[in-house]
Amino acid sequence: MDRYVIGNGFICDGERIFLKDGGILVEGERIKKIGKWEDLKKEDCEKIDVKGRMIIPGILNAHHHSYSSLACGLKTKDISTFPKRLKNLWWKLDSILDKELIYYSTMKSLIDGIKNGTTMVFDHHASMGFIKGSLNIIKDVYKICYIKGVLSFEVSERSKETIKEQIDENISFYFENIKDENIKGLFGLHANFTLSDKTLKRIGELKPEEMGIHIHCGESVIDYDYCKKKGYSGTVHRLQSFNLLNDLSILAHCVHISNRDLKIIEQINPVIVSNPVSNANNRIGCFNFMKIKDYVLGSDGIGSDIIYQFKFRFFQNSQQKDIKDLFFKNMKLTKKKFFPDADDFKEGKKADIVVLDYIPVMDVDEDNIVSHLVFGVQNRNVFITISNGKILFKDGKITFIDEDALFNEIKKITGHLKRKFYA
Structure with missing residues (x-):
C-alpha cells in the first residue's frame, strides 16, 4: 500500500x-x-x-464529450450557425466513431484533463455507428487512467433505427456499474429537439426511477422553441412531463429556459452545468447566473480545463459575490451525489x-x-x-503510461479519423 x-x-x-x-x-x-x-x-x-x-x-468536469478530443484541425463545411455546426461537424464525427477512435479520443481527453487537475468527469458520449459496448470501452480507459466517471450514451432520433440499441446501452451499463466505486451510469439524452414525445414516453417507462438523466437542456433557442411548439412551458417542463427528472439528473446549459422551468429546478434540485466557453463559441446566449445560483462547470468537449472555464465565467461578472461557491462548494455537493467518499478534504x-x-x-x-x-x-x-x-x-x-508512445499512436489514429471523416 x-x-x-x-x-x-x-x-x-x-x-x-x-x-x-x-x-x-x-x-x-x-x-x-x-x-x-x-x-x-x-x-x-x-x-x-x-x-x-x-x-x-x-477538480470535476461536470459535462464533457471525450470523443471530441481528436477533432481539432478537421476541415468542415459551413458551421456558421449552431444547427450547421451540429450537422457538419459533431453529428458527422460521432457517426464514424469506431472502437479505436472511441478508445484513443477518451485516452487523450483524460490525459489532458489530468494535466489540468481533473479527477472526475461526467462524460456524455455519442457514437451512432458503434453503440453497443461503447460505454465499456470508455470505462476501460477511465480505469487505466484512475479517473472517476459518470458515463452515458446520448439517445437521439438522428439515428431512429437504432433507438432501442441506444436505450439498451444506457440501461445495461447503469445496472452493470451500480456497485462500482469509481464508475457510474446515467441515462443519456441528446436534447429535447432531437427526441419525440413518443421516444421520451418510452424512455420514461423503461428507465429505472432512481436513474438520473444527462441531457443538453435549453442549450439553444431551437430547443426552447421546439418544446413551446409542442405545448410545453419550457425545456425542463417537457422532461418533467415524462417523469424523467430527479436530483441525480444532469441538465447541461439551461440557457433558454422558462420561469416554470426555474420552479421545477428549485423543486427537484438536479445538477445544472454551465459551459461558458462552449456557449460563447456556439453563440447561443449566456447562462443566467443571476437566476440560477447553484450550478457547476463543464467544458462541453472544448478542452479539459475547468479552471479556464471558471476564469471565463468570472470575467463575465467579476462582481458576483458567491462565485467562490461555484468552484468549491457547488463542486463538492455535486461530487457527493455520485461519489460521496471523494467529495472533500476529510480524513477517511x-x-x-x-x-x-x-x-x-x-x-x-x-x-x-x-x-x-x-x-x-x-x-x-x-x-x-x-x-x-x-x-x-x-x-x-x-506517471502511469508512456505518453510519447501514446502520442505516436494517437497521431496514427487521427489519420484513420480523417479518412473516415472526409470519405
Missing part, C-alpha cells in the same frame, strides 16, 4: 480549510490525516515537498488532490481565494494530480 505525505503548501478547500504550511498523509486510496507539515513530515514514509504551492481538492475520504504550480506571495483566505485562482494560477499550471491516492501527474509527466 502506498503511503506518503504531501505538503509544505497552502491547503484550501474554499470553505473550511485554509491551512498554511499544511500537509496531507495519504495511505492507499484515502486521506489518513490533514495537519501541519512540521508534524506530518515526521511520519515514516515518502515526503513530497510542494514548496509553498496551493493544494486543492480534485478518497485522496483526490491537486497541487497547483503556483506559489502565493500573499496568504490564501476565504476572501481572496478567487483572485488567487483567476489572476495567480495560469493555464496548464498544475504541478501534481492525485486520484484515489495514485499520483497521476508529477514534474510535468504522466
Whole structure:
C-alpha cells in the first residue's frame, strides 16, 4: 500500500480549510490525516515537498464529450450557425466513431484533463455507428487512467433505427456499474429537439426511477422553441412531463429556459452545468447566473480545463459575490451525489488532490481565494494530480503510461479519423 505525505503548501478547500504550511498523509486510496507539515513530515514514509504551492481538492468536469478530443484541425463545411455546426461537424464525427477512435479520443481527453487537475468527469458520449459496448470501452480507459466517471450514451432520433440499441446501452451499463466505486451510469439524452414525445414516453417507462438523466437542456433557442411548439412551458417542463427528472439528473446549459422551468429546478434540485466557453463559441446566449445560483462547470468537449472555464465565467461578472461557491462548494455537493467518499478534504475520504504550480506571495483566505485562482494560477499550471491516492501527474509527466508512445499512436489514429471523416 502506498503511503506518503504531501505538503509544505497552502491547503484550501474554499470553505473550511485554509491551512498554511499544511500537509496531507495519504495511505492507499484515502486521506489518513490533514495537519501541519512540521508534524506530518515526521511520519515514516515518502515526503513530497510542494514548496509553498496551493493544494486543492480534485477538480470535476461536470459535462464533457471525450470523443471530441481528436477533432481539432478537421476541415468542415459551413458551421456558421449552431444547427450547421451540429450537422457538419459533431453529428458527422460521432457517426464514424469506431472502437479505436472511441478508445484513443477518451485516452487523450483524460490525459489532458489530468494535466489540468481533473479527477472526475461526467462524460456524455455519442457514437451512432458503434453503440453497443461503447460505454465499456470508455470505462476501460477511465480505469487505466484512475479517473472517476459518470458515463452515458446520448439517445437521439438522428439515428431512429437504432433507438432501442441506444436505450439498451444506457440501461445495461447503469445496472452493470451500480456497485462500482469509481464508475457510474446515467441515462443519456441528446436534447429535447432531437427526441419525440413518443421516444421520451418510452424512455420514461423503461428507465429505472432512481436513474438520473444527462441531457443538453435549453442549450439553444431551437430547443426552447421546439418544446413551446409542442405545448410545453419550457425545456425542463417537457422532461418533467415524462417523469424523467430527479436530483441525480444532469441538465447541461439551461440557457433558454422558462420561469416554470426555474420552479421545477428549485423543486427537484438536479445538477445544472454551465459551459461558458462552449456557449460563447456556439453563440447561443449566456447562462443566467443571476437566476440560477447553484450550478457547476463543464467544458462541453472544448478542452479539459475547468479552471479556464471558471476564469471565463468570472470575467463575465467579476462582481458576483458567491462565485467562490461555484468552484468549491457547488463542486463538492455535486461530487457527493455520485461519489460521496471523494467529495472533500476529510480524513477517511478518497485522496483526490491537486497541487497547483503556483506559489502565493500573499496568504490564501476565504476572501481572496478567487483572485488567487483567476489572476495567480495560469493555464496548464498544475504541478501534481492525485486520484484515489495514485499520483497521476508529477514534474510535468504522466506517471502511469508512456505518453510519447501514446502520442505516436494517437497521431496514427487521427489519420484513420480523417479518412473516415472526409470519405
